[in-house]
Amino acid sequence: MTTRRPSPYPYWFVLPAAVIFTVLFLVPTVASFWFSLTRWDLINTEFIGLDNYRQFFKEPFLVQGLTNTVIYAVLTSGSKTVIGLLLAVLLTSGLRGQGFLRSVVFFPVLVSTIGVGITFSVLMHPTKGLINLGLAEIGLPRVGWLTEASLALYSIAFVDLWKGVGLATLIYIAGLAAISPDYYEAARIDGATRLQRFWRVTVPLVRPATVTVVTLSLIGGLRSFDLIWAMTRGGPGFSSDVLASVIYKQYQAGFYGLSTAGNVILFLLIALIILPLTWWFNRREVDL
Amino acid sequence: MTARDARRQWITGMIAMAVATVIFIVPFAFIFLTAAKTKQDASRLLFTWPEQWQLWQNFTEVLKARNYMLLLAYFNSTVITVGAVAALVVFGAMVGYVLQRRRTGWNKVIYAMVLVGLMVPPAVVPTIWVLQGLGLFKTIHGMILIQIAYGLAFSVLLYRSFIATIPRDLDEAAIIDGAKPLQVFFKVILPLLKPVTVTLIVVQSIAIFNDFTNPLYYLPGKENVTVQLTLYNFQSQFTTQFNLLFMNILLVTIPPLIVFIFFNRQIVAGMTAGAVKG
Helix, strand or coil: CCCCCCCCCCHHHHHHHHHHHHHHHHHHHHHHHHHCCEEECCCCEEECCCHHHHHHHHCHHHHHHHHHHHHHHHHHHHHHHHHHHHHHHHHCCCCCCHHHHHHHHHHHHHCCHHHHHHHHHHHCCCCCCHHHHHHHHCCCCCCCCCCCCCCHHHHHHHHHHHHHHHHHHHHHHHHHHCCCHHHHHHHHHCCCCHHHHHHHHHHHHCHHHHHHHHHHHHHHHHHCCHHHHHHCCCCCCCCCCCHHHHHHHHHHCCCHHHHHHHHHHHHHHHHHHHHHHHHHHHHHHHHC | CCHHHHHHHHHHHHHHHHHHHHHHHHHHHHHHHHHCCCHHHHHCCCCCCCCCCCHHHHHHHHHHHHHHHHHHHHHHHHHHHHHHHHHHHHHHHHHHHHHHHCCCHHHHHHHHHHHHHHHCCCCHHHHHHHHHHHCCCCCHHHHHHHHHHHHHHHHHHHHHHHHCCCCHHHHHHHHHCCCCHHHHHHHHHHHHCHHHHHHHHHHHHHHHHHCCHHHHHHCCCHHHCCHHHHHHHHHHHCCCCHHHHHHHHHHHHHHHHHHHHHHHHHHHHHHHHHHHHC
């Protein structure tokens, strides 16, 4: 055996991080597959096979939580992508008060979600809320934003957009800054209109930013909990429940096995959506 | 630019400002005004000037509520944030450094773990089970370790992409001068990482300070409250005292506001660098 000089980049540098990450993240994640197959009171486990999953898919309100999760994630991610791009284009167009506007749009990103949730549940109050008073002012009927079962989830998605669009805008502003002005110059010489320049130059060339915004907001949307919990606790009924709130409710009720099964389902759902998407994004990149 | 174009741009600017003001500033103004009102005035939930300003009185009342719980919460949140962020800086940078500098098979494993950490939702109840086994459930240091575990992936990615811009010649020069690996890292590399460290500190401290879900699960109990948990608890307690509830929201919003005012530029630079390259 030859003696090697030890590398100046020793692997024990990774050790502290690896220990914490393994013990508090990997071990529970791997263990969750086992615990999801048991009836569990945190001390004793009783193996019950796929019963938790069977129960999950038999209960209509749990399945609704699953569909709501997908609707909520697609809706918030889609709207953040579109509005974020439009805002970024507007805020890089040399507008008056541009710097001020950028700060204003970004600030809600930093504010606590619980605070935002409470504030908007007051603003969306059915009779006294500012939003409904404003609607009444211009002659429109009052809306039960959070009290109507068919609306609650969408109202929360709107607040999520309000809070999170600043981050999407920021990422797009960085993406736009990386596009060389030559492309716009060339397009202009070729006689492209404003709209054509947007579709044919801006949209294809901000792709990396789009990939980031879509992936980040989709993962965030699929996992979101605190805003929903602060605004409706999943109600009225179970109409705005998502997987994360279902997981919390089952945990509170002491159904630890079922709660963990919900976690595994959430994990599989994210993998099922994000992995093909990432693969598709990467494939498209080669074509360009 | 023609005069017509200039005028059009000015008008678009004005419209954008007006819309942004209504959509983004009114809710914050509402928080502030409600926090300054009397109990009856606030319960009307109207967007009006307070009949009588009592910011200070509401402030002291919220502070005293539940035996100065908010002060305890500020203390706990600060300890958790400072502890976790300090570890995230050092440990994250160390991993990012080895990951970027040493290209071996292990790197693929480490990188895969980073991606897992970014995407996989934490398995909550099994984590509680592990914490209980270690005697860390319901403790502040347990909470700090959790925040480190959950924040590592992002820190490593951010540091790795930044370390790529630091020439290897610097490490080599230090090694030739006889520096040990730890000395190279702490005396040469870490000081050069200052811009990205500032970004990381800002981004992670806001995320951890504002975190609600993790303390809710891993840190139950009255003596362990964090600021977001007090806000959540006050929500049910103060349903008839909106002035106090909103004063609480206002107080919880002040730390991020200060960070925002001081580090606005860094947040923008860092978030975009981390997000787009990551």
